[in-house]
Amino acid sequence: MSIEKIVVLEDDSIVRKNLEAYLRRRHYDVAAVGTIAAAQEYLDKDNFDIAFVDVRLPDGNGTDLLKQIQARPQKPLVIMMTGFGSVESAVECMKNGAFDYLIKPFSNEQIEITLRKAEEFTQLLNVNRFLSQESDAGEQELLGRNPVMENLRQLIRKVARTQATVLIQGESGTGKELVARALYRESSRANAPFIRVNCAAIPENLIESEFFGHERGAFTGALNKREGRFELAHGGTILLDEISEISPSVQAKLLRVLQERELERVGGNRTIKVDVRVIATTNRNLESSVEKKEFRQDLFFRLNVVPIRVPALRDHQEDVPSLAEEFMRRFSRKHGVHIKGFTDHATQILKNHSWPGNVRELQNVVERAVILCGDNGMLEPEHLGLVLAEPAASPAATAEIPSQRNGIATLAELEKHHIFAALDHCQGNRTHAAKLLDVSIRTLRNKLHEYNGTLPKSDEDKPADAE
Numbered sequence: 001m002s003i004e005k006i007v008v009l010e011d012d013s014i015v016r017k018n019l020e021a022y023l024r025r026r027h028y029d030v031a032a033v034g035t036i037a038a039a040q041e042y043l044d045k046d047n048f049d050i051a052f053v054d055v056r057l058p059d060g061n062g063t064d065l066l067k068q069i070q071a072r073p074q075k076p077l078v079i080m081m082t083g084f085g086s087v088e089s090a091v092e093c094m095k096n097g098a099f100d101y102l103i104k105p106f107s108n109e110q111i112e113i114t115l116r117k118a119e120e121f122t123q124l125l126n127v128n129r130f131l132s133q134e135s136d137a138g139e140q141e142l143l144g145r146n147p148v149m150e151n152l153r154q155l156i157r158k159v160a161r162t163q164a165t166v167l168i169q170g171e172s173g174t175g176k177e178l179v180a181r182a183l184y185r186e187s188s189r190a191n192a193p194f195i196r197v198n199c200a201a202i203p204e205n206l207i208e209s210e211f212f213g214h215e216r217g218a219f220t221g222a223l224n225k226r227e228g229r230f231e232l233a234h235g236g237t238i239l240l241d242e243i244s245e246i247s248p249s250v251q252a253k254l255l256r257v258l259q260e261r262e263l264e265r266v267g268g269n270r271t272i273k274v275d276v277r278v279i280a281t282t283n284r285n286l287e288s289s290v291e292k293k294e295f296r297q298d299l300f301f302r303l304n305v306v307p308i309r310v311p312a313l314r315d316h317q318e319d320v321p322s323l324a325e326e327f328m329r330r331f332s333r334k335h336g337v338h339i340k341g342f343t344d345h346a347t348q349i350l351k352n353h354s355w356p357g358n359v360r361e362l363q364n365v366v367e368r369a370v371i372l373c374g375d376n377g378m379l380e381p382e383h384l385g386l387v388l389a390e391p392a393a394s395p396a397a398t399a400e401i402p403s404q405r406n407g408i409a410t411l412a413e414l415e416k417h418h419i420f421a422a423l424d425h426c427q428g429n430r431t432h433a434a435k436l437l438d439v440s441i442r443t444l445r446n447k448l449h450e451y452n453g454t455l456p457k458s459d460e461d462k463p464a465d466a467e
Contacts, residue, residue, distance in 0.1 A: 192236030218267025
């Protein structure tokens, strides 16, 4: 998947031409030369994925070039070749960074095995580099004893065995990513990559490159070729988190990948085949987005092969005490504190709270309580930071009436007033406010930008906003 450009350094013209011909038949881009000086010219002006290097050359020793390559920031995998093989020579080459060592004459089958190992190693390297930037996913178990949660687990087990595309819908904080990871863990692709893309967190001008990758020089700053998330997920699963947030132009290109399982990098013209299982999540009603022409209908149908809806916490409210106990144990271990449990009053408050932020809100509340717990080890109501809700007038009804002209407010003033009220109702949380207003988070951000900071600063970076 990731091997495209290969340089062959071999002074024997017959061996060089045969190897070059075989690699070109495999559709690799090949530069074949007979001297170290010529190879260095190619390596200085382009990035190669593999270098086949002979040990004995007219203008030097191939191991010297191997050492130089290892010092480069962008270095190919080096496969050393020799007709005078010895254990000492092989050990020296491997110690100096060679990926493999071939003794001439070698067969096409040997080259094929070496290339396959190199492709697997390169993809593993790229996936690990990507995953090292990801935060720890933490506990992955779907909790809850209510029948709705047991039905969800049964559906996951049934769907996981297939290769079907899955669309997971549910409110923010319900655990959509946990469902996606459960589908991955119980699938036949569990030992292959699992690549997550947070579509809402990537700037619109970069998301195409994140999805499909880019070629060197495709745009300012593209100094090297880069594989996109779909290529990294080859053979495994890709999670498109908050799929509703991608632009129409990217929606069209994503549709092609789902239909044909092929893509082109930004700035490239080579068609790349990918084998991936696609799982998408959204906290919006995509059917409604399709009706409003905000989301392509054909893409929705491609994604919605198997729909899974994750229940809100209020739909299995009786699970709250057991969930709270489990989170208490986890956060006690995490923060190194001894907690005995919740008082009866604290448990009652947990049962009566409406949990608009769902399971994630419950996690945050319990973690805060564990941190603030007193010396007696009992979690009290004051540690939770929650109060029993009292009936109150709508914020929209009690907010200041917008300015009026001739006794009638303009539509723009009413819209701004309504956004004020929604943000106040959601305590500044923009993701929840966007859901309440039935608009995308991007639309809400654009409106706030229009108001040029006249609204109170929101808490959009709180954990409760993360998906």
